[in-house]
Amino acid sequence: GPFRSGGDQEILSQAKFVFFRDSVSLACAKAAGVSCPVMEFAPDGAFACDLRNDAAATAFLKANGLEEGKFLCCLSRLRYTPYWTIPGTKRPFDANRHQRNEAMKEHDHRALREAIVAVVRQTALKVLLCPEDMTQMAVGREMLLDKLPADVRPRVVWRETFWLTDEALSTCVRSAGLFGSEMHSPIMAVGNGVPAVVCRFEEQTSKGIMWRDIGLGDWLFDLDREEDHAGIVPAVLALARDPAAAKAKVAKARSVVERRQRETMSVLKQNLTG
Numbered sequence: 001g002p003f004r005s006g007g008d009q010e011i012l013s014q015a016k017f018v019f020f021r022d023s024v025s026l027a028c029a030k031a032a033g034v035s036c037p038v039m040e041f042a043p044d045g046a047f048a049c050d051l052r053n054d055a056a057a058t059a060f061l062k063a064n065g066l067e068e069g070k071f072l073c074c075l076s077r078l079r080y081t082p083y084w085t086i087p088g089t090k091r092p093f094d095a096n097r098h099q100r101n102e103a104m105k106e107h108d109h110r111a112l113r114e115a116i117v118a119v120v121r122q123t124a125l126k127v128l129l130c131p132e133d134m135t136q137m138a139v140g141r142e143m144l145l146d147k148l149p150a151d152v153r154p155r156v157v158w159r160e161t162f163w164l165t166d167e168a169l170s171t172c173v174r175s176a177g178l179f180g181s182e183m184h185s186p187i188m189a190v191g192n193g194v195p196a197v198v199c200r201f202e203e204q205t206s207k208g209i210m211w212r213d214i215g216l217g218d219w220l221f222d223l224d225r226e227e228d229h230a231g232i233v234p235a236v237l238a239l240a241r242d243p244a245a246a247k248a249k250v251a252k253a254r255s256v257v258e259r260r261q262r263e264t265m266s267v268l269k270q271n272l273t274g
Contacts, residue, residue, distance in 0.1 A: 009034050016271050019264050023213050024206035041213055042264040043257045046184050047191035049169060056163075057170035064128075064157045068174045071126040071157075072119060072240060073189075075136065075180035076112055076144060079104050079203045082135050100203075108201065108223050109143040111232040112180060116144065118233050120152045123240045125176060130159040130168065132182040137162065177239045177246060179232075181223065183207055190216070190253055195239050195246035199223050199232065214253045 012018050012034045019042030020026040026041055061067070080097040083089050116127045129140040137160055145158045163171075169188050172178060177195035178186055183204065186196035197219045200208030211220035219235060221228040239246045 008032075012036055017267050022206050022208075022210040024209045028206075038267055040264065041260065043214070043260050044184075044187050044207075044210065046187045047257045048261065049165065049188045049191060051166040052170045053164070053166035054170050056167040057174060060159075060167070060171060061174060066126060066128060066157060069176050069243070070124065071128050071175050072236070073128050073130050073172055073175045073178040073180075073185070074112060074116060074140075074144065075130055075132050075178070075182040075185050076109055076139055077132070077136055077181050078139055079108070079201060081133060085138070086134050104201075105139075105143055108181060108199075109147075111221075111223075111229045112199070113144055113147055115179060115233045115236040116156060117149060117152050118237050119240050120155045122237060125240050126155045126157065128157045128159065128171070128175070130171070130185075131162055132168075132185050134162050136182075176243055179236045179239070186211075190214070190250055191257065193247065193250055193254055195219070195243075195250045197221070197232070197235050197239060214256045216249070216253050218249075 009029075009032050012029060013036055015036050017038035017040075018029065018034070018036045019040055020029065021042065021044045023041055026039060029039065078101040080094070080101055082098065082101065083091040084093045119125050119127055129144055131137050131140065137158075141158060141160075145153075145156065148156060165188075168185070169192065172185065172189050173192050173194055175194065177197070178189045179197035179199075180186075181199040181201070183198065183200075186198050187210075189196040196216075198208055198211050198216075199221045201223045208220055208222075211217060221232050221235070223229070
């Protein structure tokens with residue numbers, strides 16, 4: 001997770017090794033005076049996710065008129081996950097977070113909607129709106145689906161029920177790529193050779209920077225930087241129009257991830273057996 005100074009320095013300085021999932025956290029720990037013998041970048045564990053439920057995924061695609069390689073996945077989120085809307089969590093309503101969500105939701109979703117419209121109007125691909133957590137079906141419906149032009153709507157599928165990781169990943173690997181403002185779905189996509197464009201914002205900590213660390217800086221957009229918004233539609237369209245180039249780009253990043261996984265896990269092994 002994100003590095004936070006405070007008591008963290010002392011604990012981390014006593015470790016034999018510390019791995020960080022992005023270069024910002026690593027630099028932050030070094031600047032805070034963490035003195036651990038091995039401090040390096042290591043890919044998020046979710047890159048190695050290999051769960052599958054192919055039967056559920058293929059049934060879902062068939063039921064919704066989606067064909068393998070002929071659709072893109074789109075995921076979106078609010079600035080803060082509105083946990084208070086999930087029945088059973090008993091989380092109290094957070095007025096400040098709700099206010100921030102409401103203030104930023106149109107700003108954060110406009111370019112994603114424009115990308116969906118561009119993909120549908122300018123390519124043969126469809127778009128699947130899918131969730132990463134249980135609050136996101138409602139967000140996808142309100143901010144994307146319900147605001148689409150009438151000519152675009154028939155080629156967009158909205159996933160209205162939540163799914164488990166195995167079915168989500170089995171669906172994702174059958175897509176031509178993924179775009180949106182979540183992190184772990186793109187991580188699992190890239191770990192399985194599927195192209196993924198990431199939009200990020202300050203509320204998500206520095207984790208999005210890992211896209212730069214693995215060579216996918218062209219597919220990282222910071223929604224807090226107004227100049228970044230204009231790049232989202234062209235990036236998604238390029239991914240849709242030239243799947244071979246996108247696959248080659250993701251293969252390079254995946255090899256960086258796999259190399260770091262080997263190197264960092266050998267450090268783990270040495271420390272466990274040494």
